[in-house]
Amino acid sequence: MGLLENKIAIVTGAASGLGAASAMRFAAEGAAVMAVDVRGPKAAETAAAINEAGGHALSFAADVSMAEDVEAMVAETVAQFGGLDVLFSNAGTLRPGTAVELSVEDWDYVMGVNVRSVFLGAKYAVPAMEARGGGSIINTASISGLHGDGGAVVYAASKAAVINLTRALATDHAAAGIRVNAICPGTIATPPVLRMMSDPEVMAVNVNAHLLGRLGRPEEIAAAALWLASDESSFVTGEHLVVDGGLRAKSPLGTLADPRPAHRR
Numbered sequence: 009m010g011l012l013e014n015k016i017a018i019v020t021g022a023a024s025g026l027g028a029a030s031a032m033r034f035a036a037e038g039a040a041v042m043a044v045d046v047r048g049p050k051a052a053e054t055a056a057a058i059n060e061a062g063g064h065a066l067s068f069a070a071d072v073s074m075a076e077d078v079e080a081m082v083a084e085t086v087a088q089f090g091g092l093d094v095l096f097s098n099a100g101t102l103r104p105g106t107a108v109e110l111s112v113e114d115w116d117y118v119m120g121v122n123v124r125s126v127f128l129g130a131k132y133a134v135p136a137m138e139a140r141g142g143g144s145i146i147n148t149a150s151i152s153g154l155h156g157d158g159g160a161v162v163y164a165a166s167k168a169a170v171i172n173l174t175r176a177l178a179t180d181h182a183a184a185g186i187r188v189n190a191i192c193p194g195t196i197a198t199p200p201v202l203r204m205m206s207d208p209e210v211m212a213v214n215v216n217a218h219l220l221g222r223l224g225r226p227e228e229i230a231a232a233a234l235w236l237a238s239d240e241s242s243f244v245t246g247e248h249l250v251v252d253g254g255l256r257a258k259s260p261l262g263t264l265a266d267p268r269p270a271h272r273r
């Protein structure tokens with residue numbers, strides 16, 4: 009018996025990366041999955057892969073920053089599957105730039121895709137979950153919401169907003185049996201990250217920043233999302249789960265007793 013047997017789940021950003029891996033894993037654990045992405049045909053490919061593997065999935069094209077799209081996404085899921093138990097608000101985007109470099113349009117765009125989407129997801133999912141007696145909402149934040157990443161002001165601000173929005177949503181909807189949590193991934197090998205790290209030196213810096221000496225795999229975030237989606241995490245709400253291969257645990261000083269580089273100790 010899977011961890012999400014008889015559950016109905018929406019996964020946004022399901023065309024690629026963390027969302028595709030999570031949609032596949034949720035379905036493998038027994039959930040009926042609505043795979044949602046602004047790239048509708050790509051989301052349909054994820055749904056087809058799930059169905060070919062013996063799971064149950066449909067796809068829906070939606071821009072998660074648009075209220076009417078998110079409302080329709082939830083309504084279609086309830087109409088097709090009969091309810092909603094799990095929302096993984098995972099779609100997100102990044103535009104690099106300092107405050108001086110970043111355009112005002114890019115600020116608004118990223119805040120729309122990364123933060124307004126989480127608000128809208130909750131706005132329309134909560135009533136559907138209340139009708140079922142509860143549910144689980146998971147939002148993809150980032151370790152970039154926990155420290156001051158350089159050259160990405162709006163991404164850092166948006167992911168910090170997701171973490172505190174998660175706490176506020178958890179507070180408002182706990183009495184209805186709805187748990188709300190966030191995941192803060194480290195660097196995970198998804199298509200946009202692999203593009204950004206095509207320079208071997210950039211890749212090496214990132215790999216070495218993680219205690220485990222490698223980037224994460226999308227399936228490792230899917231496993232965390234599955235735990236938060238399932239009843240296995242029934243006493244967890246308002247939290248942000250860091251899944252970063254030890255990136256944040258690693259002191260920039262290295263070994264405090266002898267901070268010389270390893271080759272000089």
Ligand SMILES: NC(=O)c1ccc[n+]([C@@H]2O[C@H](COP(=O)([O-])OP(=O)(O)OC[C@H]3O[C@@H](n4cnc5c(N)ncnc54)[C@H](O)[C@@H]3O)[C@@H](O)[C@H]2O)c1
Binds near residue numbers: 045073099
């Ligand atoms: N990969 C990492 O290292 C990493 C680290 C921390 C956080 N994250 C976050 O994880 C999430 C997934 O990222 P990923 O690395 O899998 O990237 P990805 O590009 O592989 O997947 C993101 C998906 O979101 C979709 N999307 C973008 N804008 C959308 C919109 N307006 N409406 C609907 N769908 C939209 C894209 O089409 C894409 O399929 C994002 O929120 C990202 O910020 C990723």
